[in-house]
Amino acid sequence: MEKKLVYTGKTKNVYALENGNYLLKFKDDATGKDGVFDPGMNEVGLTIEGVGDVNLRMSIYFFEKINAAGIRTHYISADLDETTMEVLPAKVFGHGLEVICRYKAVGSFYRRYGEYIEEGADLPAYVEMTFKNDEKGDPLVTKDGLIVLGVMTDEQYEDIKTMTQQITAIVADEMKARGMDLYDIKFEYGYDKDGKVMLIDEIASGNMRVYKDGEYIDPMTLSDLFFA
Numbered sequence: 001m002e003k004k005l006v007y008t009g010k011t012k013n014v015y016a017l018e019n020g021n022y023l024l025k026f027k028d029d030a031t032g033k034d035g036v037f038d039p040g041m042n043e044v045g046l047t048i049e050g051v052g053d054v055n056l057r058m059s060i061y062f063f064e065k066i067n068a069a070g071i072r073t074h075y076i077s078a079d080l081d082e083t084t085m086e087v088l089p090a091k092v093f094g095h096g097l098e099v100i101c102r103y104k105a106v107g108s109f110y111r112r113y114g115e116y117i118e119e120g121a122d123l124p125a126y127v128e129m130t131f132k133n134d135e136k137g138d139p140l141v142t143k144d145g146l147i148v149l150g151v152m153t154d155e156q157y158e159d160i161k162t163m164t165q166q167i168t169a170i171v172a173d174e175m176k177a178r179g180m181d182l183y184d185i186k187f188e189y190g191y192d193k194d195g196k197v198m199l200i201d202e203i204a205s206g207n208m209r210v211y212k213d214g215e216y217i218d219p220m221t222l223s224d225l226f227f228a
Helices: 051-068 107-113 143-148 154-177 219-226
Strands: 003-008 012-017 022-026 029-033 044-047 075-079 084-087 097-104 122-131 181-191 197-200 208-212 215-217
Touching: 022 051, 051 075, 051 084, 051 154, 051 219, 097 154, 107 122, 107 181, 122 154, 143 154, 154 181, 154 197, 208 219, 215 219
Parallel strands: none
Antiparallel strands: 003 012, 012 022, 022 084, 029 044, 075 084, 097 122, 097 181, 181 197, 181 208, 208 215
16 A cells, blocks of 8 residues: 655654555654653654564554553554554644643652642542643643633543543553553543544553552563563
């Protein structure tokens, strides 16, 4: 099938397919700085051989589970030999939105609210959203803000929140089964021509914070442990 490059991303390239779907090509480039891997960075800092393969492998595993649970995603199929994933077309919200679900008060949540909560305290699948904007430091945005700005409707917001909590529970259960604890995870969503919300992008170890016996597990080690 013919494919046309439409976007070159930091960790994936996107191609348009003749059938109207898109093809994501996973790369071995990882975000970081000065050769040190950091999932929170907004620039490619290093190349890790095989990282594209493990990110795709984990994405396939979870997308298939999420689809089977009746939750809408953009995932259709994948080819591990080519490190590609075929997906449905979807529009992103605004100029890009990240949705975070938190089980523990760590990272930026603790930095913001540390005077009200202990580090590592339990959170009830707390959902927050940030605009993808490097210059502004990915600012937090409320439900009312998203609606006022015309980024999404009330119904879309509630769908995203519910889906995020359902998907996070699926990921957390899989980690728990392997003796690990999910602290938080980051997702991206889009919508189809009818405005219906779906999970997009990837579900890779670099998008989640996982601990084992109270110790943080770096993403490459996490991928190894997950598929061990």
